[in-house]
Amino acid sequence: MxxxxxxxxxxxxxxxxxxxxxxxxxxxxxxxxxxxxxxxxxxxxxxxxxxxxxxxxxxxxxxxxxxxxxxxxxxxxxxxxxxxxxxxxxxxxxxxxxxxxxxxxxxxxxxxxxxxxxxxxxxxxxxxxxxxxxxxxxxxxxxxxxxxxxxxxxxxxxxxxxxxxxxxxxxxxxxxxxxxxxxxxxxxxxxxxxxxxxxxxxxxxxxxxxxxxxxxxxxxxxxxxxxxxxxxxxxxxxxxxxxxxxxxxxxxxxxxxARLDAFVSRRRELAKRYDLLLADLPVILPQQNPDGMSAWHLYVIRLQLGRIHQSRKQVFKSMRDKGIGVNLHYIPVHLQPWYRALGFETGQFPKSEQYYREALTLPLFYAMTEQEQDRVVASLQNAI
The missing domain is CATH 3.40.640.10 (Type I PLP-dependent aspartate aminotransferase-like (Major domain))
Incomplete structure (x- = not known):
């Protein structure tokens, strides 16, 4: 995995x-x-x-x-x-x-x-x-x-x-x-x-x-x-x-x-490489604020569900079955049962809810190899 x-x-x-x-x-x-x-x-x-x-x-x-x-x-x-x-x-x-x-x-x-x-x-x-x-x-x-x-x-x-x-x-x-x-x-x-x-x-x-x-x-x-x-x-x-x-x-x-700069530099390299490898797939790549430089804790894509004819759940399961530890960050807080009990409802924050329907977190960590990253991309391509 x-x-x-x-x-x-x-x-x-x-x-x-x-x-x-x-x-x-x-x-x-x-x-x-x-x-x-x-x-x-x-x-x-x-x-x-x-x-x-x-x-x-x-x-x-x-x-x-x-x-x-x-x-x-x-x-x-x-x-x-x-x-x-x-x-x-x-x-x-x-x-x-x-x-x-x-x-x-x-x-x-x-x-x-x-x-x-x-x-x-x-x-x-x-x-x-x-x-x-x-x-x-x-x-x-x-x-x-x-x-x-x-x-x-x-x-x-x-x-x-x-x-x-x-x-x-x-x-x-x-x-x-x-x-x-x-x-x-x-x-x-x-x-x-x-x-x-x-x-x-x-x-x-x-x-x-x-x-x-x-x-x-x-x-x-x-x-x-x-x-x-x-x-x-x-x-x-x-x-x-x-x-x-x-x-x-x-x-x-x-x-x-003491290794913070190296950690962040490598994450940025891997994120840039993801951008290139995923450019032709039916996914939305993460956009960056021009005033900022991300630390790239996570690399989140959004599936273009209208183009791939697969549900996010199907893509998620397919990749997990192939040993790719995809994840999801995050379920909107206002949709959690505790917060629904406080009066929050579906539809109150539509952009967040749309993001949640399409988001998928791909593996990204300092020691990740390019071979592992290639495997992630191949698995995603097969899944969609």
Whole structure:
């Protein structure tokens, strides 16, 4: 089976993890802050807060921005459910903005139209989460300009996009947002097994997220309600969580981060090669925002179902039967049973639903060979 994604682990990664296992600290040691500093420096942000997953990073980012009951968060329907669930964790409501049919990311025009209507009803969002789907940057300048007009905060869901660039800035620089969030799941650009990180240029937001990941506890006397009883003293000043990353994970992340440029470069080479190999097939190839450079976490095609006379399910099964680990990213969040129970219905976000009917994720990962890629293309050609 050729998987749709796969981590790449070297002896250097293994040695980094073993060194931590043989050290004095398995968690809450020196590797986590070192990893945070390295990621912040790499993306051009001032602060970074490592956590145990991208989902946790979204959660603490929402809390740090004060999202709570009575508030509304908007995101894209085409994303993993965590991009929306993070609002529900905070007691807030969720709504969605349809995608641009070319880039599959949040459509600024649809966002503007929805904001105009929401303002009339006094139901503007407190936070908007654009999703850099597949590693492709959203049109952040347009979204940022709307945030200045309508007063919402922005969290970039950059879980697919470490190594991507937009208008000359690294995704994660927070040039057009308050906070950006990364994931280090094994199929992502780099991995810490499980893990995530929130980056920001705001020191107060960084400090709050750092407290929230560790039970809401502080040892800083200036934040306490009274003088410390002694050097052992701490206070819980927020209702936080145990979202900490271990030093074991951070050591792996540091080792992986050293190869980020190579990882992204190879993914771009493979994506370009897919473009050439698939050019004559009845599929729609992924289009790129001219202001951005994708990290190519995923390579998603759309089947031209009217031309191939096969269903997407038939194509999917045919390729899986031949050992090609195609996948689908994603089922629109508003069509999930949990969200239908909240009142969402089929037909509300037509461009996202059309995308879902046609989308197919082809295998793409750093160690993929050209022979494997040829096999994927041949299997697709046979299937359609």
């Amino acid at each position: 050729i998987p749709y994604g796969r981590q790449h682990i070297t002896q250097a990664d293994i040695d980094a993890v073993v060194n931590v296992l043989q050290s004095d600290f398995l968690t809450q040691g020196p590797k986590v802050p070192a990893f945070e500093r390295a990621v912040a420096d790499r993306v051009g942000a001032k602060h970074a807060v490592a956590v145990n997953s991208g989902t946790s990073a979204l959660h603490v980012a929402c809390l740090a921005l004060g999202l709570g009951p009575g508030d509304i968060l908007w995101t894209s329907p085409i994303t993993f459910v965590a991009s929306a669930n993070c609002a529900l964790y905070c007691g807030a409501r969720v709504d969605f903005v349809d995608i641009d049919p070319l880039t599959y990311t949040m459509c600024p025009k649809a966002l503007e139209e929805k904001l105009e209507q929401a303002k009339k009803k006094n139901r503007l969002p407190k936070i908007v989460i654009p999703v850099h789907l597949c590693g492709q940057p959203c049109n952040m300048k347009a979204i940022f300009d709307l945030s200045q007009k309508y007063g919402f905060k922005i969290i970039e869901d950059a879980c697919h996009a470490l190594g991507a660039e937009y208008r000359g800035f690294s995704i994660g620089s927070c040039s057009y947002s308050e906070i950006s969030v990364f994931s280090f799941h094994p199929v992502k650009i780099i991995t810490t097994a499980e893990g995530g990180m929130a980056v920001t240029n705001d020191s107060d937001l960084a400090a709050r997220m750092a407290r929230l990941r560790s039970h809401g506890i502080t040892r800083e006397p200036e934040l306490m309600t009274h003088e410390p009883d002694g050097p052992w003293y701490y206070q819980q000043i927020d209702l936080g969580f145990n979202f900490r990353m271990t030093d074991i994970q951070a050591a792996l992340g540091l080792s992986q981060l």
